[in-house]
Amino acid sequence: MNQNTTIDTDRLPKHLAIIMDGNGRWAKQKGMLRVFGHENGTKAVRETVEASAKLGIENLTLYAFSTENWNRPKLEVDTLMKLLVNSLKNELPTLQNNNIKLSTIGNTNQLPESARKQLDEVIEITKNNTRMTLTLALSYGSREEIVSAVKAISEKIKTNNLEISDISESTINQHLYTSNLPDVDLVIRTSGEQRISNFLLWQVAYAEFYYTDILWPDFREKDLHEAIISYQKRERRFGKTSEQIK
Numbered sequence: 001m002n003q004n005t006t007i008d009t010d011r012l013p014k015h016l017a018i019i020m021d022g023n024g025r026w027a028k029q030k031g032m033l034r035v036f037g038h039e040n041g042t043k044a045v046r047e048t049v050e051a052s053a054k055l056g057i058e059n060l061t062l063y064a065f066s067t068e069n070w071n072r073p074k075l076e077v078d079t080l081m082k083l084l085v086n087s088l089k090n091e092l093p094t095l096q097n098n099n100i101k102l103s104t105i106g107n108t109n110q111l112p113e114s115a116r117k118q119l120d121e122v123i124e125i126t127k128n129n130t131r132m133t134l135t136l137a138l139s140y141g142s143r144e145e146i147v148s149a150v151k152a153i154s155e156k157i158k159t160n161n162l163e164i165s166d167i168s169e170s171t172i173n174q175h176l177y178t179s180n181l182p183d184v185d186l187v188i189r190t191s192g193e194q195r196i197s198n199f200l201l202w203q204v205a206y207a208e209f210y211y212t213d214i215l216w217p218d219f220r221e222k223d224l225h226e227a228i229i230s231y232q233k234r235e236r237r238f239g240k241t242s243e244q245i246k
């Protein structure tokens with residue numbers, strides 16, 4: 001295979017974030033209810049998680065449920081919560097076999113107790129796994145995350161545990177849900193939509209974006225590989241000139 005079709009495993013994104021979009025449209029195309037799309041979306045989740053670990057990606061973050069998604073019809077929200085609980089139960093062996101640690105970002109206190117219990121259990125069981133960190137963004141909103149960081153930082157100033165002059169980018173990083181994760185290198189969004197939807201606004205400052213028309217339930221290992229190959233063809237300059245990078 002030539003250079004254009006193979007993945008250079010020395011230059012993988014350290015942090016890949018995915019906006020899994022198009023479940024509803026996928027179901028509608030088949031004349032089915034939206035929840036059928038979400039059910040099939042879980043298969044794409046499994047394949048993507050396994051394929052990412054196999055490649056050697058160290059951090060994978062999936063946008064599974066946004067703060068705004070609470071406004072969806074009750075049947076859809078309830079189904080998504082049930083799917084989350086069932087997937088966590090069913091996929092624990094996948095996480096263990098692949099040495100994957102589960103983590104979450106978001107206001108998970110808002111989740112139903114069954115989901116929180118299941119999450120806590122899987123997080124505890126997988127906490128020493130080292131190959132890849134899989135982070136589920138659940139009841140997640142980036143603006144809400146930034147507000148909560150500002151509150152925590154303000155509290156430290158108020159109680160004389162931090163000087164205003166000492167606030168830096170690193171202070172903000174340390175107070176975000178993602179404090180243990182590197183910046184995002186690559187964002188993939190499926191379904192043809194090209195927007196960020198309140199996802200990791202601070203963390204994507206220098207990320208590359210990859211959009212595909214594929215609807216999330218149809219997203220497969222080959223599609224992940226295509227996205228990584230596209231990422232590897234780009235020149236990331238971080239504000240410098242092309243000559244400086246070379």
Ligand code: FPP
Pocket residue numbers: 020021022023024025026038039041042045062063064065069080083084087088136191216
């Ligand atoms: C967006 O499609 C998808 C979601 C809001 C939920 C994503 C959930 C899953 C893939 C399944 C469960 C996840 C885990 C981690 C077990 P959409 O409903 O907005 O699609 P549409 O834009 O076509 O309506």
